[in-house]
Amino acid sequence: MNKKEKVVFLKEKAKELRKTALTMIHGAQSGHPGGSLSAADFMAALYFDELNIRPEEPRWIDRDRFVLSKGHVCPILYSALALREYFPYETIFTLRKQGSILQGHPDMKVCPGVDISTGSLGQGFSTAVGMAIAAKRDGRDYRVFCLVGDGECDEGQIWEAVMTAVKYKLDNLILIVDNNNLQNDNTCDVVMPTGDLKKKFEAFGCEAMGIDGHAMEEIVDAFDKVRNSKNGIPKVIVGKCVKGKGVSFMENVVMWHGMAPNDEQFKQALTEVEAMV
Secondary structure: OOHHHHHHHHHHHHHHHHHHHHHHHHHHOOOOHHHHHHOHHHHHHHHHHHOOOOOOOOOOOOOOEEEEOOHHHHHHHHHHHHHOOOOOHHHHHHOOOOOOOOOOOOOOOOOOOOOOOOOOOOOHHHHHHHHHHHHHHHOOOOOEEEEEEOHHHHOHHHHHHHHHHHHOOOOOEEEEEEEOOEOOOOEHHHHOOOOOHHHHHHHOOOEEEEEEOOOHHHHHHHHHHHOOOOOOOOEEEEEEOOOOOOOOOOOOOHHHHOOOOOHHHHHHHHHHHHOOO
């Protein structure tokens, strides 16, 4: 398909991801809708276009790896895995239930398609760096994508990992920052200002770009730019995002970091997501 057709296709997939994530969280009456909706457009572009993966062979050795460092927004990852048929779609209705493969944070031991268990913020990117080093040392061509939050960038371990990535010239590593300026209990500006993240990553030696994290055209262009780059420099895509994107009463509202909608709110949320253009 051409670029225009691809963008239309991926926008529809992002809608499906948002609706699926909301359905999971509403059914469980637990979870993190704000960050899940914020990351939906990146996840659609990754799982329905960019990642070189085989859902029928989740542990294929040459697959691209994806690390959800902000593991609490796993509903959006599970939605992508369900729609790509890593497991039966009806499994989404077991989110956070006893014995489910879909727990409150991703578990690589039980959920097909999860490349690493995550949850403790700041640590996922370090594991992504390790995966990228392993690919280099093993002479393999797979790439490693990692999604972090801007609040997560308060963690010093993020910056230690960045220095390591630059030292080892990990041009097979792509870091995506969900820059929505909200974290658990307030804005990032109040809790710990992150400043200009693009400039910070550039200062550490990365090749960084800033885009609208909800403009699918810009997301596709960003992935096109970093694809197959062999210049020895890690890549960073800082996406300006809106927490709760697509649902009016959730957008930029702190409490929707980790609260499930009731029946009326869920119905309204699905209606609004479906109307997104």
